[in-house]
Amino acid sequence: MSSLPDDRRDRPVKSPPPPRPEIAVRTLAPLPPKPTLIDLLKGRLSIPGNGMKFAVAQHVCQSALQAKRAGLDEETVLACLLHDIGIGVARPDHGWWGAQLIEPYVSEKISWAVRYHQALRFYPDASVGYEYPQMYHTLFGPDFKPPEYIEAAYRYARNHPWYMSARSVTMFDEYSFDTAAPLDLDPFVDIIGRHFRQPPEGLGNDSTASSHMWRTIVDPFKPL
Ligand SMILES: [Fe+2]
Numbered sequence: 001m002s003s004l005p006d007d008r009r010d011r012p013v014k015s016p017p018p019p020r021p022e023i024a025v026r027t028l029a030p031l032p033p034k035p036t037l038i039d040l041l042k043g044r045l046s047i048p049g050n051g052m053k054f055a056v057a058q059h060v061c062q063s064a065l066q067a068k069r070a071g072l073d074e075e076t077v078l079a080c081l082l083h084d085i086g087i088g089v090a091r092p093d094h095g096w097w098g099a100q101l102i103e104p105y106v107s108e109k110i111s112w113a114v115r116y117h118q119a120l121r122f123y124p125d126a127s128v129g130y131e132y133p134q135m136y137h138t139l140f141g142p143d144f145k146p147p148e149y150i151e152a153a154y155r156y157a158r159n160h161p162w163y164m165s166a167r168s169v170t171m172f173d174e175y176s177f178d179t180a181a182p183l184d185l186d187p188f189v190d191i192i193g194r195h196f197r198q199p200p201e202g203l204g205n206d207s208t209a210s211s212h213m214w215r216t217i218v219d220p221f222k223p224l
Pocket residue numbers: 083084094095117118
């Protein structure tokens with residue numbers, strides 16, 4: 001027989017509340033209140049994220065330095081410097097993310113090269129000595145065939161007047177580099193100044209079609 005008083009005997013028994021979920025909020029070093037492209041490369045994209053083993057900034061800096069030393073034009077050097085910046089937002093389809101991110105701030109040719117480098121990476125071009133990356137055998141498997149949208153992007157880019165801009169990005173897209181090397185953006189300050197329209201209020205504080213994406217890079221651990 002129950003020991004409960006009569007008025008409590010038929011009440012449903014309350015189960016204990018679920019444990020409060022832990023909200024993991026990592027903190028990052030603060031950025032200047034009006035962050036520039038260089039602030040974000042140094043202060044955010046120099047940290048490996050989104051499942052990558054290497055940091056975007058060190059990798060793109062190396063690509064751009066090789067392109068600059070090879071005497072490529074400034075727009076292509078900047079395309080190399082920005083080519084994987086989309087990984088700061090999302091790793092899949094990073095060429096498309098990256099192009100969308102920079103479109104309000106650079107020439108159409110630069111964002112075009114960033115968008116299509118992703119598809120061109122899968123297709124050799126013997127005329128410039130570009131071979132299929134060995135790393136892709138590991139990443140995608142030995143018999144990988146790119147999906148139709150990548151094939152279509154390749155066919156489109158292959159016949160475009162700007163093909164060599166995107167192809168040049170792939171030629172300097174080298175994954176083997178010294179991860180301990182210091183990040184030196186000094187060689188690119190003037191090129192950025194001439195070809196990247198830095199908003200005076202800071203990236204993410206402006207109101208372009210991609211400002212929210214810059215804010216995601218500024219603070220990738222916001223709960224919402
Ligand atoms: Fe890439």
